Amino acid sequence: xxxxxxxxxxxxxxxxxxxxxxxxxxxxxxxxxxxxxxxxxxxxxxxxxxxxxxxxxxxxxxxxxxxxxxxxxxxxxxxxxxxxxxxxxxxxxxxxxxxxxxxxxxxxxxxxxxxxxxxxxxxxxxxxxxxxxxxxxxxxxxxxxxxxxxxxxxxxxxxxxxxxxxxxxxxxxxxxxxxxxxxxxxxxxxxxxxxxxxxxxxxxxxxxxxxxxxxxxxxxxxxxxxxxxxxxxx
Amino acid sequence: xxxxxxxxxxxxxxxxxxxxxxxxxxxxxxxxxxxxxxxxxxxxxxxxxxxxxxxxxxxxxxxxxxxxxxxxxxxxxxxxxxxxxxxxxxxxxxxxxxxxxxxxxxxxxxxxxxxxxxxxxxxxxxxxxxxxxxxxxxxxxxxxxxxxxxxxxxxxxxxxxxxxxxxxxxxxxxxxxxxxxxxxxxxxxxxxxxxxxxxxxxxxxxxxxxxxxxxxxxxxxxxxxxxxxxxxxxxxxxxxxxxxxxxxxxxxxxxxxxxxxxxxxxxxxxxxxxxxxxxxxxxxxxxxxxxxxxxxxxxxxxxxxxxxxxxxx
Numbered sequence: 001x002x003x004x005x006x007x008x009x010x011x012x013x014x015x016x017x018x019x020x021x022x023x024x025x026x027x028x029x030x031x032x033x034x035x036x037x038x039x040x041x042x043x044x045x046x047x048x049x050x051x052x053x054x055x056x057x058x059x060x061x062x063x064x065x066x067x068x069x070x071x072x073x074x075x076x077x078x079x080x081x082x083x084x085x086x087x088x089x090x091x092x093x094x095x096x097x098x099x100x101x102x103x104x105x106x107x108x109x110x111x112x113x114x115x116x117x118x119x120x121x122x123x124x125x126x127x128x129x130x131x132x133x134x135x136x137x138x139x140x141x142x143x144x145x146x147x148x149x150x151x152x153x154x155x156x157x158x159x160x161x162x163x164x165x166x167x168x169x170x171x172x173x174x175x176x177x178x179x180x181x182x183x184x185x186x187x188x189x190x191x192x193x194x195x196x197x198x199x200x201x202x203x204x205x206x207x208x209x210x211x212x213x214x215x216x217x218x219x220x221x222x223x224x225x226x227x228x229x230x231x232x233x234x
Numbered sequence: 235x236x237x238x239x240x241x242x243x244x245x246x247x248x249x250x251x252x253x254x255x256x257x258x259x260x261x262x263x264x265x266x267x268x269x270x271x272x273x274x275x276x277x278x279x280x281x282x283x284x285x286x287x288x289x290x291x292x293x294x295x296x297x298x299x300x301x302x303x304x305x306x307x308x309x310x311x312x313x314x315x316x317x318x319x320x321x322x323x324x325x326x327x328x329x330x331x332x333x334x335x336x337x338x339x340x341x342x343x344x345x346x347x348x349x350x351x352x353x354x355x356x357x358x359x360x361x362x363x364x365x366x367x368x369x370x371x372x373x374x375x376x377x378x379x380x381x382x383x384x385x386x387x388x389x390x391x392x393x394x395x396x397x398x399x400x401x402x403x404x405x406x407x408x409x410x411x412x413x414x415x416x417x418x419x420x421x422x423x424x425x426x427x428x429x430x431x432x433x434x435x436x437x438x439x440x441x442x443x444x445x446x447x448x449x450x451x452x453x454x455x456x457x458x459x460x461x462x463x464x465x466x467x468x469x470x471x472x473x474x475x476x477x478x479x480x481x482x483x484x485x486x487x488x489x490x491x492x493x494x495x496x497x498x499x500x501x502x503x504x505x506x507x508x509x510x511x512x513x514x515x516x517x518x519x520x521x522x523x524x525x526x527x528x529x530x531x532x533x534x535x536x537x538x539x540x541x542x543x544x545x546x547x
Binding site: 013014015016018019022023026079082083084085 | 294300332
């Protein structure tokens with residue numbers, strides 16, 4: 001056992017930043033035109049998140065579950081595993097998250113995203129908008145190729161941030177559904193840090209912000225009556 | 235009082251094992267790249283006397299490119315240039331992701347199996363899994379047998395050394411070894427070197443990380459164990475740090491044109507070192523690195539000068 005305790009995160013970074021970012025270009029090329037379907041699903045989430053009904057919440061959970069399963073298989077298992085020995089484990093964690101979203105959100109009807117948002121919910125929704133609109137542009141802003149863009153529903157980082165955002169924007173404190181996204185914020189942060197990528201801090205920072213919002217949310221809800229949400233959740 | 239090993243070696247010993255072509259380069263002749271394949275500096279593997287060029291090729295990070303066809307083509311170009319220079323030893327590990335597969339594909343494509351000195355590792359817990367992993371690695375490399383198998387970072391080393399010894403006695407393997415990196419577990423490594431019949435150790439050694447000079451390199455020389463040096467540039471940190479520094483005028487005295495060559499010559503001029511294995515994904519860096527495998531090597535006094543200069547920087 002002690003043999004394995006000698007390792008540090010840097011020992012497991014077995015690919016160069018060039019190889020890592022080219023992976024997204026190869027992935028985007030390989031799965032095209034899946035981007036169009038995912039874009040349609042993201043549009044659906046944007047519309048459904050303005051409804052505030054239990055049924056709309058179920059559909060949002062179904063879409064989120066589907067994209068986590070998709071990223072687990074298409075990105076982690078099929079693509080990332082070609083350069084990272086730990087990627088099959090990431091795939092398993094993402095698949096688990098997908099099933100949890102379906103179980104709790106779709107079958108359990110416990111995810112309701114209301115358009116009537118308090119402060120932490122509003123910040124959470126902003127994180128979702130950041131994941132779908134800003135994060136794909138990060139590669140361009142950092143001087144990388146447009147084809148290396150990381151999109152919500154296609155790549156793990158924006159999928160994790162977008163999901164955290166929607167969960168925070170929802171009616172309850174879905175801490176169970178936030179465990180895997182939180183873990184991914186840490187894993188991705190460490191990976192990018194060991195690669196000395198300039199944006200390494202983004203995922204850990206989002207994780208910290210999301211954790212603060214998660215604890216703030218119940219207090220914010222206490223200070224504001226939301227009868228419609230309570231009725232729908234009953 | 236006994237002098238340190240380094241001080242006991244004369245310049246003549248440093249230049250030992252040179253081919254005639256290399257001797258020409260030492261006396262001022264500048265061989266072209268095309269000529270260099272027959273003029274690389276070599277050193278004999280202590281346990282067999284087989285000569286290998288002082289510079290090999292590592293694959294940590296650089297050849298782990300997955301399915302990317304562009305990067306695989308580039309990796310093959312790097313290996314092609316390495317073989318054209320006369321390079322032989324390529325080192326990898328199952329830990330290095332797709333590296334072994336990429337190497338195997340390139341060796342096959344370049345038809346260089348005869349020149350290749352294949353060195354890989356076993357990196358898994360347990361004897362049975364180790365045997366399966368070795369066979370999987372062999373299939374990925376597309377070679378009938380490995381020249382050298384090493385226990386990676388001493389993981390399950392007792393189990394694996396047993397397996398490797400069996401393979402060696404069956405003539406399915408020529409050399410066996412153990413590895414560490416980043417200066418870790420030197421005490422364990424020393425214990426294995428003293429108590430086990432191994433042909434090679436692989437460890438981290440460079441002008442900045444010199445701990446191996448104290449005990450391990452003299453012990454390797456004493457026990458007749460070959461030494462493969464990993465992380466010769468500290469994973470790129472050393473060359474990066476020296477990038478802005480002008481190449482000193484004295485570099486010409488040891489036939490170096492750039493910092494990587496100075497750093498590599500510092501390593502391979504230690505008489506206990508058999509081969510250094512810098513990794514690169516750039517074809518032009520192969521030429522730089524292999525340049526350290528020709529010409530004059532620093533003598534002990536010159537080595538001290540290099541180490542002091544690096545320490546000052």
